[in-house]
Amino acid sequence: MSHNLFPATAEQEVTDTMEEEVTVPVEQNVTEKKWWKEPKDKIISWMTAKDKLLIEMRGNLSMIAIVIATISFQNVVNPPGGVRPGQSILAEIFSDEYVLFLKLNSLCLISS
Numbered sequence: 001m002s003h004n005l006f007p008a009t010a011e012q013e014v015t016d017t018m019e020e021e022v023t024v025p026v027e028q029n030v031t032e033k034k035w036w037k038e039p040k041d042k043i044i045s046w047m048t049a050k051d052k053l054l055i056e057m058r059g060n061l062s063m064i065a066i067v068i069a070t071i072s073f074q075n076v077v078n079p080p081g082g083v084r085p086g087q088s089i090l091a092e093i094f095s096d097e098y099v100l101f102l103k104l105n106s107l108c109l110i111s112s
Helices: 010-017 037-077 089-093 095-111
Strands: none
Touching (some): 037 095, 089 095
């Protein structure tokens, strides 16, 4: 390398330091899709749709549980057939069926 009294320009520095040219191959098919891109996109789409479905299903199940609990509670407060002082009319006429009704109604209320 020669020592000049004047500073070298940028072009001179590049030509002095570059001894050989390097060629970089350019990719021919840059827009070529990878084989895994489409299945990956389908899986991601399915998973996001599944999340939305689960959120909607949770809301629907909550609504159904509230309706079942409301109906069950209303049947306990005001039993079918009406109420005489102290006892249900249905319990006096059909005592076995009324006990089954109370058991099933209690099961619905607890499970909701």
